[in-house]
Amino acid sequence: MTDNPATKAIQESVDSHDVVLFMKGTPVFPQCGFSSTVVQILTHLGVQFKSVNVLDNDMVREGIKEFSDWPTIPQLYVKGEFVGGCDIVREMFEQGELRDFLAEHEISLAADAAAE
Numbered sequence: 001m002t003d004n005p006a007t008k009a010i011q012e013s014v015d016s017h018d019v020v021l022f023m024k025g026t027p028v029f030p031q032c033g034f035s036s037t038v039v040q041i042l043t044h045l046g047v048q049f050k051s052v053n054v055l056d057n058d059m060v061r062e063g064i065k066e067f068s069d070w071p072t073i074p075q076l077y078v079k080g081e082f083v084g085g086c087d088i089v090r091e092m093f094e095q096g097e098l099r100d101f102l103a104e105h106e107i108s109l110a111a112d113a114a115a116e
Contacts, residue, residue: 006063010052014077018107019049022064023074027051034086035074041093042076046110047102079105 013020019042025031027039031053042049054061054073061073068075068082076083078101083089092098102109 006059010064010067013052014080017050018079019047020077021049021074022052022054024055026053037086038074038089041089
């Protein structure tokens, strides 16, 4: 573990929440289309998630890219595991894999009752 405060904050968020989305903006007011897409997918599935607005802290904004070795934002974590960015999350959702992935990680979906 590094002494970098951004890395510590990121690790703490990932460790203390089942689902974490590092995004630009907030779920109510996303600041980029990619972040908005992932919020819409998670909301559609009824996933409760913690959001971290990387625009609030430049150290976190840059630190998350190093933390995951992934160059873009948003970034989705489930039970401490990096899932991916917008394209991966969207593809998993479109192919029905995201619902299965979340179920395997014991993430409850409010949309289960209204499943397609």
